[in-house]
Amino acid sequence: MELKKQIIKNALISVSNKKNIITFTKQLLKKKIKIFTTKNTKNFLKNNNIITNNISKITEYPEILNGKIKTLHPKIFGGILGNRGNDDLKYIKKYNITIIDLVVVNFYPFNTSEKNINIKKNIDIGGPALVRAAAKNYKNTIILVDVLDYDKILLEINNTKGVSIETRLKLAKKAFEYTSNYDYLIFKYFNKKIYNKKNINSKLPNKIYIKYYKKQNLKYGENPNQKAALYVKENKNDKFINSFEQLNGKKLSYNNFYDSHIAYECVNQFSNPSCVIIKHGNPCGASSSNDLVSAYLNAYNSDSISAFGGIIGFNKIITEKLIIKIIKKQFVELIIGPKITKEALNYIKTNNKIKLIICKNYNNNYSKIEFKNVNHYLLVQEKNLQNDQFKNWEVVTKKKPTELEIQYSLFCWKIAKFVKSNAIVYSNKFNIISIGSGQTNRVESVKIANLKYKNNKKKLKLKNQDIIMASDAFFPFRDSIDECIKNNHNISCIIQPGGSIRDKEVIKAADEYNICMIFTKNRIFKH
Numbered sequence: 001m002e003l004k005k006q007i008i009k010n011a012l013i014s015v016s017n018k019k020n021i022i023t024f025t026k027q028l029l030k031k032k033i034k035i036f037t038t039k040n041t042k043n044f045l046k047n048n049n050i051i052t053n054n055i056s057k058i059t060e061y062p063e064i065l066n067g068k069i070k071t072l073h074p075k076i077f078g079g080i081l082g083n084r085g086n087d088d089l090k091y092i093k094k095y096n097i098t099i100i101d102l103v104v105v106n107f108y109p110f111n112t113s114e115k116n117i118n119i120k121k122n123i124d125i126g127g128p129a130l131v132r133a134a135a136k137n138y139k140n141t142i143i144l145v146d147v148l149d150y151d152k153i154l155l156e157i158n159n160t161k162g163v164s165i166e167t168r169l170k171l172a173k174k175a176f177e178y179t180s181n182y183d184y185l186i187f188k189y190f191n192k193k194i195y196n197k198k199n200i201n202s203k204l205p206n207k208i209y210i211k212y213y214k215k216q217n218l219k220y221g222e223n224p225n226q227k228a229a230l231y232v233k234e235n236k237n238d239k240f241i242n243s244f245e246q247l248n249g250k251k252l253s254y255n256n257f258y259d260s261h262i263a264y265e266c267v268n269q270f271s272n273p274s275c276v277i278i279k280h281g282n283p284c285g286a287s288s289s290n291d292l293v294s295a296y297l298n299a300y301n302s303d304s305i306s307a308f309g310g311i312i313g314f315n316k317i318i319t320e321k322l323i324i325k326i327i328k329k330q331f332v333e334l335i336i337g338p339k340i341t342k343e344a345l346n347y348i349k350t351n352n353k354i355k356l357i358i359c360k361n362y363n364n365n366y367s368k369i370e371f372k373n374v375n376h377y378l379l380v381q382e383k384n385l386q387n388d389q390f391k392n393w394e395v396v397t398k399k400k401p402t403e404l405e406i407q408y409s410l411f412c413w414k415i416a417k418f419v420k421s422n423a424i425v426y427s428n429k430f431n432i433i434s435i436g437s438g439q440t441n442r443v444e445s446v447k448i449a450n451l452k453y454k455n456n457k458k459k460l461k462l463k464n465q466d467i468i469m470a471s472d473a474f475f476p477f478r479d480s481i482d483e484c485i486k487n488n489h490n491i492s493c494i495i496q497p498g499g500s501i502r503d504k505e506v507i508k509a510a511d512e513y514n515i516c517m518i519f520t521k522n523r524i525f526k527h
Ligand SMILES: NC(=O)c1ncn([C@@H]2O[C@H](COP(=O)(O)O)[C@@H](O)[C@H]2O)c1NC=O
Pocket: 014, 015, 016, 017, 037, 038, 039, 040, 041, 042, 067, 068, 069, 070, 071, 072, 105, 106, 107, 108, 123, 124, 125, 126, 127, 128
């Protein structure tokens, strides 16, 4: 329902951020709108040769308490909240209230990234009150909180001599969003102060407030019939989000986004040129080498069938030579890396089927907690951030690993961390050669890993190369180890968390076969 357009006679301007206010005020004055301003806004405009009325002309009261009370007065709020056409009129007349048709306000900045926030100075009281009052009475009072809306409103006034009810409603919605965001920042500040003081484990607080903003719609969810979108925390300085750029290919799907992050997180564990190929959230191939081309080829050879349509992560600059190699070898869904050469980018751009993401500022420590929702509940846990270092591990067998075997075991373990449970991973040097993933019992995962290993052994011409075996949780029995030896798998070292009641039996098996065994003492389940 379109209300009769009201002519704007009086406006109140009280802005901390003075951007664009000069031009806007000039335009309002041209329309013969009477303008009332708070002290600094008035002085700022005056210094720019724009004369406005001091708010005290309405309140007949000076600003007091060093500006803590400027506009908090019945004559101001009466003018904003009063309805023009009903019982309120009698009060308006009785108390000689100036009707205010337009309120332009933005608040004192409350920047939580600043170390020393001055609560007295930084928490705006009168501003939010003005904004809420005007937004509540949006049918009568227009509320402007966004500098970017000044021009739009002027255009609407010029074209239609008023501001439509639809626009007023949108502005009111924006105003309440503005006040709630502002209060949320202040709340967070107080919340942090309390937690830090009491030294409570603030990672898992008693209450969780989640505020994420839609960054982009995704092509679809896990399946094409599911709508999906990407949300981010609003942090304009977030280096990761700012540097996460899609440079080629069609819109990302939910699975693309998920897999590419896993690929990138996994490959960024390594400092040597490395490649990880992900399918359905699981690594299917990985390698660290002297250069990315050989790392890619080794990773591809880990499981060339699964690599089809895979998400490939690199930790070094992507070159044209590498792209040519990949395209020659396989159909690839997405490539993610920290940088790409100009030539490689031009080359990849000739094929819009390949999605390319470049992410310069990778930070694994950004979020220390993880969420999963199950119907009515939100499951929250700390990220499984472990210190994967040999000094924290224990060699439990008679045979001790060589320096190289320790390095190889670390590589194999780091990949196993990303494999869905139950995970069994075989590697040769810094190359993954077989993965058994996501089975409901460990023996099945071992069997799958063994089968893939058997196939790869011929293909990769592995003869008596020493193999590392990683398991994401302890072996409940010695049978898995017997099974490997029976199949002549040349295992030189097994890395696993340990902790089974039959550890002794398992260690005995390893000793019998003259294999080294490392206990990491940390389980790496991934559901
Ligand atoms: N206390 C008040 O009555 C009051 N009324 C408006 N303000 C704020 O004062 C600022 C503008 O004041 P000035 O024009 O003096 O810079 C605005 O950010 C506005 O949100 C107030 N200041 C703080 O609470």
